[in-house]
Amino acid sequence: MAKKKFDKEGSSANDAQMKMRQKLEAMFTHSPIQGEELMFNLGLYTRSSLLVKFLVMHELYRRIKDIPGALMEFGVWWGQNLVLLENLRAIHEPFNKQRQIVGFDTFTGYTNFSGKDKKSGALSDGTYATPKDYKAYLEDLLELHESLNILGHATGNHTLVKGDLEKTAPKYFKDNPETIVALAYFDIGLYKPTKAALLAIKPHLVPGSVILFDELTWKGAPGEAIAFKELFKDTRYSIEKCEYYPSKSIVTIKS
Numbered sequence: 001m002a003k004k005k006f007d008k009e010g011s012s013a014n015d016a017q018m019k020m021r022q023k024l025e026a027m028f029t030h031s032p033i034q035g036e037e038l039m040f041n042l043g044l045y046t047r048s049s050l051l052v053k054f055l056v057m058h059e060l061y062r063r064i065k066d067i068p069g070a071l072m073e074f075g076v077w078w079g080q081n082l083v084l085l086e087n088l089r090a091i092h093e094p095f096n097k098q099r100q101i102v103g104f105d106t107f108t109g110y111t112n113f114s115g116k117d118k119k120s121g122a123l124s125d126g127t128y129a130t131p132k133d134y135k136a137y138l139e140d141l142l143e144l145h146e147s148l149n150i151l152g153h154a155t156g157n158h159t160l161v162k163g164d165l166e167k168t169a170p171k172y173f174k175d176n177p178e179t180i181v182a183l184a185y186f187d188i189g190l191y192k193p194t195k196a197a198l199l200a201i202k203p204h205l206v207p208g209s210v211i212l213f214d215e216l217t218w219k220g221a222p223g224e225a226i227a228f229k230e231l232f233k234d235t236r237y238s239i240e241k242c243e244y245y246p247s248k249s250i251v252t253i254k255s
Helices: 015-029 035-041 046-065 081-094 134-149 165-175 191-204 222-231
Strands: 070-074 101-104 159-160 181-186 204-213 237-241 249-253
Touching: 015 191, 035 134, 046 081, 046 181, 046 204, 046 249, 070 081, 081 134, 081 222, 101 165, 134 249, 159 165, 165 191, 181 191, 191 204, 191 222, 204 222
Parallel strands: 070 101, 070 181, 101 159, 181 204
Antiparallel strands: 204 249, 237 249
16 A cells, blocks of 8 residues: 555645646656656756755765664655665765665554554554555665665665564564664654664664654654653763754764
C-alpha cells in the first residue's frame, strides 16, 4: 500500500502553490527529455523544498565525516536519505568502506499509537506504508548506487531492518554490540518506537555523534520530543536548528 496523499494538511503551500506543484509534476511526467538525459537533468524539476533536504544531508555528512561509525535512519519510507548518504560517502570519503548505512522501518506504515502521540492526516494508521516487497527493491537500489561509486565491486555496506522498532532496534544492537553510531536520523514521530530506538543507540554514541530529529518541535508529533527529553536529560549535548531547514533539530553529543 502506498502512502496516502495528505494534500494541504501536511504542507504549508496555498491553493495556488499546490496548482503549480501539480503543473510541475505534469511537466515532469510528459517531459520531452527521456531516459538517461532526464535522469541527468532532474534539477529541472527539483523544487527548493526538496533541494534543501539535500543540503541538510550534505551538512550532516560534513559534520560526522571525521567520526567513525555507522549512519542510521529510523523511519526510511522510500529510502531517499539512505541513497543520499551512500552517494555522499562516495563524495566525501570514497575509500571508507567500513562506513555502514543502516535503515529501520516497518514498511507497513504507522501503528501502535500511544497516549503521548497525536493522530492527524500525516500521522494515522497506515500512513507512510510502501508497496509489497519494496524493501527488496530498495536493497537492490542501494547496492546499485554503491556499485556505481568508487570501489563499487565491494558492495554490501547497507542493511535494511524491517519491523517494529521496539523489537528490531534492541535486537540489532544486541547482535552488533561493536557498533558505533556516528549519525542517527529520526523521522518517526511516535513516542514508543522513538524511545526504543534512542534507548538502543544511546550506549553506542560517542563524542561528536549527531542525532537529527525531524519532528522535535512539531506539536503534531509530541512523542519524539518527550522520548528524547526523558532519555537524554542526564546527557551532555548541544542542540540547534538546521540552518536551511529550521523545523529540523540537530543534537551533538558532548564528551
